[in-house]
Amino acid sequence: AQSVTQLGSHVSVSEGALVLLRCNYSSSVPPYLFWYVQYPNQGLQLLLKYTSAATLVKGINGFEAEFKKSETSFHLTKPSAHMSDAAEYFCAVSPFGNEKLTFGTGTRLTIIP
């Protein structure tokens, strides 16, 4: 069965610092990988997705993620954090891209002024 593990349920970074949110996946078949963001009191929205076209994926709001098969990772990064980035971030996987998504447990990002 496919799954994702998000390391760190809470991450705090200073405004202007690098954001790094970790996601590792397990899948016996080529996965489709996603990052979703949830702002307070809202539903989730897609940040970016990997569908095997390119290993470095760029998303909205300056975020990007790199698919590393050798490390089974799909970490999310942003060079410079902004106060508006404070939210909860979810990694998700779909094997082959033909099945429903399985979500990780989420990482809450806090930005320190």
Add this chain to the structure above:
Amino acid sequence: NAGVTQTPKFQVLKTGQSMTLQCAQDMNHNSMYWYRQDPGMGLRLIYYSASEGTTDKGEVPNGYNVSRLNKREFSLRLESAAPSQTSVYFCASSEGVGHRELFFGEGSRLTVL
């Protein structure tokens, strides 16, 4: 464009009461989903409907029933609510199951006393 609309946004029930959460989407999507979100557990799939006329169990279906009323609407029913069903419920839709983007509603916060 409303996207995915859920009602009600808030509900308090007593143990044993029943209720239905309503969901409608106006994007002509084929697939619809019900998730629950609990602290530290991420999003867990309750039921989904890959296309009009079909429904399937997800990860945590016990205590719930669903109805895909038509292509637009997908309802979630709690027949006899239990405190363990206290959660935030999200409806989502997509063009199809798998690698296509999920669009989420704003959530319904349910408390069972």
